[in-house]
Amino acid sequence: MGRLERGFWENKGDLAKKLGLEKPRNEKEFYQQEGFLKRIYQNKKPSESAENYVRNLIGLRDERINGHGFDAIDHSFSPPIQYEVKSSIENVLIPNTQFYYDSSLRHYLIAVKREDKLSTYEFVKRKGKKKKIIKNITPEDLLLFDFGDIFILRYEAIKEHYIAQRTKHLTKENEKHIGKGRRYKNFKNLQTIMRLEAINELEKIINKQKNDGSISHEDRIFVDLTFAQAAQIITKYGDHYTLLMKGKKFDRNYKFRVIPGPYKNLDRKTESSIFMMDYDNIVIDEIVRRLTENVNGGNRIKLINDIKRKRLDLYQELQKKKKSWDLEEDKKLEQKLISLSKWQDHREDLFS
Numbered sequence: 001m002g003r004l005e006r007g008f009w010e011n012k013g014d015l016a017k018k019l020g021l022e023k024p025r026n027e028k029e030f031y032q033q034e035g036f037l038k039r040i041y042q043n044k045k046p047s048e049s050a051e052n053y054v055r056n057l058i059g060l061r062d063e064r065i066n067g068h069g070f071d072a073i074d075h076s077f078s079p080p081i082q083y084e085v086k087s088s089i090e091n092v093l094i095p096n097t098q099f100y101y102d103s104s105l106r107h108y109l110i111a112v113k114r115e116d117k118l119s120t121y122e123f124v125k126r127k128g129k130k131k132k133i134i135k136n137i138t139p140e141d142l143l144l145f146d147f148g149d150i151f152i153l154r155y156e157a158i159k160e161h162y163i164a165q166r167t168k169h170l171t172k173e174n175e176k177h178i179g180k181g182r183r184y185k186n187f188k189n190l191q192t193i194m195r196l197e198a199i200n201e202l203e204k205i206i207n208k209q210k211n212d213g214s215i216s217h218e219d220r221i222f223v224d225l226t227f228a229q230a231a232q233i234i235t236k237y238g239d240h241y242t243l244l245m246k247g248k249k250f251d252r253n254y255k256f257r258v259i260p261g262p263y264k265n266l267d268r269k270t271e272s273s274i275f276m277m278d279y280d281n282i283v284i285d286e287i288v289r290r291l292t293e294n295v296n297g298g299n300r301i302k303l304i305n306d307i308k309r310k311r312l313d314l315y316q317e318l319q320k321k322k323k324s325w326d327l328e329e330d331k332k333l334e335q336k337l338i339s340l341s342k343w344q345d346h347r348e349d350l351f352s
Helices: 002-018 027-041 046-058 155-177 187-210 227-235 239-245 282-292 300-324 331-340
Strands: 072-074 081-088 091-095 107-114 121-126 129-134 147-154 222-226 255-265 270-278
Touching: 046 072, 046 081, 046 107, 046 147, 046 282, 046 300, 081 091, 091 155, 107 155, 107 227, 147 155, 147 227, 147 255, 155 187, 155 222, 155 227, 155 239, 222 227, 227 239, 227 255, 227 270, 255 282, 255 300, 270 282, 282 300, 300 331
Parallel strands: 081 107, 147 270
Antiparallel strands: 072 081, 091 222, 107 147, 121 129, 255 270
């Protein structure tokens, strides 16, 4: 056991100690712990929890291959509807490479607000520089991940948001060129030209993707979408909505709805909100129907609340178990840990 034990404990020993596991006394204990910790130790990106959360809540499918493809797909419509899912504590980042889609089809962004305070990043030194990386998130940590408000927007609206935000950035960069004898006559003239620049810049990326061109990291440009901005776009109220309307290409005659969602705070039973916008009511009505229909003795919102409670209960159970961990007796606990960390109960038929 010597060579295996040394290599294993060098890499996994900190996690084992964190879980309260004793160093194995014999080969049987070693292999039991190795098998258990390997499954726990697998690195899971935080966004995958948000994707599973949304897919289970709304009834969408995951058809990605090796992590590539749309985050969620709805095959109950023909042609299928595609969704990108993004989550954050403060805002989400929209890259210019995500606007390559068939504009004749429905394509949505789902932005999900994280309500937990769990840190998911850490800084490491690489070649003398600090680099921000995703921390190794264990299933135990993932039990603490929690989500609140959900914003579902057509990508046409996100495209207008991207252009507006990119225009603001380019305008600020070129303000020094305004004035007599300079490149731009006045501030309005600068804004108009910078908007055209933002549109052309984005179209070049889209056309490059259409021609199967690869986009380097240096060519990717990201803009922020705050949750306040998303809410203003959907509810047609506020300064950011007014800014998008100035573009004159954004269809203001869309439908929207805001309904109560799962709890974002179980103790205070504070409900989250689900914001939806579209150019008709077809998808909105279907999402509302799924959220409120009776499934296995409760609607999807109630079932997600039940899972949130199970996750917290399991986390508390894990804290108590750490001092006297018995791998043989806790096989069911291990299964629950892995399944609930992915926002789904160990019963596969929970949402069917």
